[in-house]
Amino acid sequence: MQAAIWLIILPLLTAFFIGISKVFYSYKLLFPLVTGSAILYLYLLISVIDHSYPPKVYSVGDWGLLGINIMVDPFSGLLLLMIALLFLPVIVFSLKYITFHTHNYFILTYIMTAGIAGMVLTADLFNLYVFLEVSSLSSCALVALKKTNKAIEGTFKYLVMSTLGSFFILLATILTYDLTGTLNMAEISVAFQDIPFQIKSILMAFFIFGYAIKIGLIPLHAWLPDSYEESPIPYNVLSSGLVMKSAVYALIRVLYILFGFDFLDETGMLQIGVVWGVVTFLIAHLLAFQQSNVIRLLAYSSIAQIAYITIGLFVGTERGLIGGNFHILNHAIMKGTLFFVIAIFHYSLTAVDIKDLKGLGFRFPLLSFTFVVASLAIVGLPPFNGFISKWLIVEAALDAGFIYAAFSILVGTFLSLTYYLKVIVTLYTKTDKTIEMKEPGLALKLPTIFLGSLCIVFGIAPSLPLSLIDKIPTFLLDHEEYISILLGG
Amino acid sequence: MVKKLYKLGLVVSLGMFLFVLFSDIHNLDRTSKNYLSEHYISEGVQETGAINLVTSVLYDYRAFDTLGEATVLLTAATILAFLVPVTKADMLGTTFTIIVYQATKYLIPFIAVLGVYVIMFGHLSPGGGFVGGVVMALIPILLSLTYGIDFSEYKLTPNTKKVVEDIGAIGFILLGLLAVLTGNNFLANGQAGFPLGNAGELISAGLIPYLNVMIGIKVGAGLAIIFNSLMKEQ
Amino acid sequence: MDMIVTLLMIFLLVTAFFMVFTKQTANAVIAFPIFGSILVVLFVIFQAPSVAMAEAVITAGLATGFFVITFNKTKDSRKE
Numbered sequence: 001m002q003a004a005i006w007l008i009i010l011p012l013l014t015a016f017f018i019g020i021s022k023v024f025y026s027y028k029l030l031f032p033l034v035t036g037s038a039i040l041y042l043y044l045l046i047s048v049i050d051h052s053y054p055p056k057v058y059s060v061g062d063w064g065l066l067g068i069n070i071m072v073d074p075f076s077g078l079l080l081l082m083i084a085l086l087f088l089p090v091i092v093f094s095l096k097y098i099t100f101h102t103h104n105y106f107i108l109t110y111i112m113t114a115g116i117a118g119m120v121l122t123a124d125l126f127n128l129y130v131f132l133e134v135s136s137l138s139s140c141a142l143v144a145l146k147k148t149n150k151a152i153e154g155t156f157k158y159l160v161m162s163t164l165g166s167f168f169i170l171l172a173t174i175l176t177y178d179l180t181g182t183l184n185m186a187e188i189s190v191a192f193q194d195i196p197f198q199i200k201s202i203l204m205a206f207f208i209f210g211y212a213i214k215i216g217l218i219p220l221h222a223w224l225p226d227s228y229e230e231s232p233i234p235y236n237v238l239s240s241g242l243v244m245k246s247a248v249y250a251l252i253r254v255l256y257i258l259f260g261f262d263f264l265d266e267t268g269m270l271q272i273g274v275v276w277g278v279v280t281f282l283i284a285h286l287l288a289f290q291q292s293n294v295i296r297l298l299a300y301s302s303i304a305q306i307a308y309i310t311i312g313l314f315v316g317t318e319r320g321l322i323g324g325n326f327h328i329l330n331h332a333i334m335k336g337t338l339f340f341v342i343a344i345f346h347y348s349l350t351a352v353d354i355k356d357l358k359g360l361g362f363r364f365p366l367l368s369f370t371f372v373v374a375s376l377a378i379v380g381l382p383p384f385n386g387f388i389s390k391w392l393i394v395e396a397a398l399d400a401g402f403i404y405a406a407f408s409i410l411v412g413t414f415l416s417l418t419y420y421l422k423v424i425v426t427l428y429t430k431t432d433k434t435i436e437m438k439e440p441g442l443a444l445k446l447p448t449i450f451l452g453s454l455c456i457v458f459g460i461a462p463s464l465p466l467s468l469i470d471k472i473p474t475f476l477l478d479h480e481e482y483i484s485i486l487l488g489g
Numbered sequence: 490m491v492k493k494l495y496k497l498g499l500v501v502s503l504g505m506f507l508f509v510l511f512s513d514i515h516n517l518d519r520t521s522k523n524y525l526s527e528h529y530i531s532e533g534v535q536e537t538g539a540i541n542l543v544t545s546v547l548y549d550y551r552a553f554d555t556l557g558e559a560t561v562l563l564t565a566a567t568i569l570a571f572l573v574p575v576t577k578a579d580m581l582g583t584t585f586t587i588i589v590y591q592a593t594k595y596l597i598p599f600i601a602v603l604g605v606y607v608i609m610f611g612h613l614s615p616g617g618g619f620v621g622g623v624v625m626a627l628i629p630i631l632l633s634l635t636y637g638i639d640f641s642e643y644k645l646t647p648n649t650k651k652v653v654e655d656i657g658a659i660g661f662i663l664l665g666l667l668a669v670l671t672g673n674n675f676l677a678n679g680q681a682g683f684p685l686g687n688a689g690e691l692i693s694a695g696l697i698p699y700l701n702v703m704i705g706i707k708v709g710a711g712l713a714i715i716f717n718s719l720m721k722e723q
Numbered sequence: 724m725d726m727i728v729t730l731l732m733i734f735l736l737v738t739a740f741f742m743v744f745t746k747q748t749a750n751a752v753i754a755f756p757i758f759g760s761i762l763v764v765l766f767v768i769f770q771a772p773s774v775a776m777a778e779a780v781i782t783a784g785l786a787t788g789f790f791v792i793t794f795n796k797t798k799d800s801r802k803e
Contacts (some may be wrong), residue, residue: 002669002674005674009662012556012560012658012662013659013662016655016659016662017655017659018657019567019651019652019654019655020652020655020659022651023648023651023652024652058715059673059674060552060553060674060676061549061550061552061553061668061675061676061677061678061680062668062673062674062677062680062681063549063550066525066528066529066550067550067551067553068551068553068554075710083623085677101571102569104567107567108564108567111560111563111564114560115557115560118557127553127554127557130554130557130558130561131514131557133557133561134560134561134564136507136558137561137564137565137568138564140568141564141567141568142570144568144572145571147572175510175514175709179514179517181523181524181525181526182525183525195517196513196517198513199514199517202510274518275567313661326692371502387634415530482629493744496744497744500740500743541772542771543774544773589731607776615745615775615776616776618775619777619781620773620776620777620780620781623780623784623785624780627784627785630788644793651733672803679768712785715789716788716789716792719792719793719796720792723803
């Protein structure tokens with residue numbers, strides 16, 4: 001299992017080497033360093049995902065339960081699969097797209113990826129916090145990359161909110177350590193059985209509040225569209241695909257492993273989660289409808305999609321978990337495609353408002369078709385991947401008795417169809433204007449079409465990712481197995 | 490006035506809430522659950538070879554966290570270096586009397602010795618890489634404050650500091666990878682067969698002193714970058 | 724010894740409240756190292772020299788420097 005630790009070290013090493021090469025070689029070494037490391041990283045990721053079942057434990061520093069442990073299980077395998085699908089396309093895309101602060105962009109992207117990989121792999125509560133901080137801080141930095149006034153404003157909001165969230169997570173982590181005297185997730189989970197109900201629910205409230213800020217559930221979402229608006233668009237692919245998802249991952253990991261499913265049921269957290277999700281996506285869809293800027297529209301759409309994921313994960317049945325996890329993967333792919341297409345439009349003719357997109361459907365036939373495919377997938381229309389995961393979530397909600405949630409998801413589908421149709425109709429409206437534009441190269445088109453085709457592939461053959469996702473619920477619904485593996489390893 | 494009372498009420502109620510929570514936690518019976526910290530205290534010296542227990546936890550038991558924290562600092566330095574304007578200007582525009590300049594000149598060697606001592610003896614006495622790095626960072630900071638930022642950056646260019654910072658971070662990872670070369674896990678120290686030596690000697694505790702040096706280099710350079718970036722103006 | 728600890732704790736609270744509620748940012752900036760120094764003394768009393776050293780150097784020393792530099796750049800301070 002030596003490869004697992006390399007998933008964290010390799011991006012860090014790459015980031016530091018880019019820092020050195022910037023001083024001595026300027027741009028000469030950037031391209032081979034970045035692409036070489038991204039390809040090597042892909043290989044490592046695949047080899048780790050391949051061995052994610054049965055779960056394996058790797059002890060950093062050979063300390064066993066005294067030190068920090070890293071654990072690969074199907075749930076982390078899913079997140080690693082998302083990194084594998086998104087990271088190389090984003091790097092290829094950015095090499096062409098990013099023309100300012102190139103070195104800093106790649107340094108921060110690699111550090112962010114290391115942070116996300118660390119969050120996904122670790123089985124230690126404080127280590128989780130450290131890597132959360134690594135990823136969210138570098139994420140803040142990437143928002144500010146353009147240094148325009150709007151970008152700085154977005155960064156400031158993001159930084160304040162993210163620090164507030166981190167504060168609550170750190171507080172809960174410290175209290176947990178004080179209560180149990182250990183930071184290993186399995187040992188905490190065992191020790192938590194003797195802790196009174198009241199203290200445990202307060203701790204859970206701290207964790208949920210902290211992570212809800214990072215995820216951007218509705219009353220706590222205000223930073224998200226602002227931070228997306230002026231950031232470099234390839235970063236948005238990683239941000240909506242990985243940074244938000246890693247926070248969801250951490251929340252689910254903490255809730256299901258530390259507190260256990262029974263406790264969640266007892267406190268009524270499952271109901272709260274579902275209601276919160278429903279409220280979030282209804283409001284987010286309505287807000288998205290009002291936007292004139294495509295990036296803000298996609299940001300609000302991200303909030304709504306995260307709410308679907310929340311519903312799926314909080315329904316509390318096996319099928320709900322499968323649907324929610326499948327939607328995590330699908331949303332990353334679909335939103336990545338949409339952002340890539342918008343990024344190409346922005347690259348070619350700096351178009352980010354909906355009205356600027358007029359007539360582009362005839363100018364870029366293939367890219368516009370990709371955009372249509374991805375937006376229909378995100379709405380949840382049949383032959384695409386979004387349909388299957390949404391269907392699984394609706395079915396799970398019906399099975400568990402959340403009729404209102406299932407009904408609202410159908411309503412939400414229509415709401416999202418309206419604003420995506422608005423964009424698509426504008427795309428295919430003819431105009432007489434002739435516009436100066438840069439021709440996007442193959443380096444920009446290829447990642448976009450790759451992700452767009454995945455929307456169709458996963459829609460037609462959902463068994464490809466589902467063979468991995470099917471194994472997830474066993475380790476979440478019943479945390480005994482996870483604990484015994486972590487303690488035994 | 491009402492707003493102030495509201496703020497005060499908010500703070501006080503949050504404080505009360507936390508106080509009740511803390512007292513609840515402390516009233517619990519948890520005598521048996523401190524095995525981890527007790528293990529660190531009773532076995533730490535034999536297992537890691539470091540007398541300073543804080544160092545043994547920071548650089549051996551939980552060295553992986555330290556890597557993450559150092560990365561956070563590097564990220565912060567990178568952000569400030571590109572966010573703050575590139576053009577230089579003087580900070581306060583103050584000129585000092587000759588006493589300040591001379592005092593700074595004589596102070597710097599002492600600070601350097603103190604910093605090196607704190608870093609090198611991190612596993613034997615209080616201190617360690619982080620604290621020593623901050624002390625070392627005081628040298629460029631003092632130079633910037635008294636002689637101005639131009640002189641400070643002439644002596645130590647930003648690029649030098651950036652390279653030193655990256656070398657510190659890479660060195661930490663490479664030291665961790667030494668254990669992988671011998672067929673053990675990342676960042677393993679005593680288990681990987683590095684000689685722990687006699688506890689209390691300068692060269693003991695396996696990799697810990699070298700990790701300390703790397704973190705010291707990294708933190709010092711990073712903080713110097715942050716400070717100089719903050720001082721620059723448009 | 725208990726007396727000293729209690730007194731220091733009270734001072735700690737007072738400086739913390741002062742930092743939050745004072746009107747001028749400059750006061751808060753200067754109160755910050757005082758807060759840090761009291762913490763240093765407390766850490767020494769509680770026999771945690773390594774933590775005390777980190778606190779003294781980083782919080783009471785360096786962070787205050789950062790705050791002063793940053794505060795110097797805000798518009799508020801230029802007018803006076």
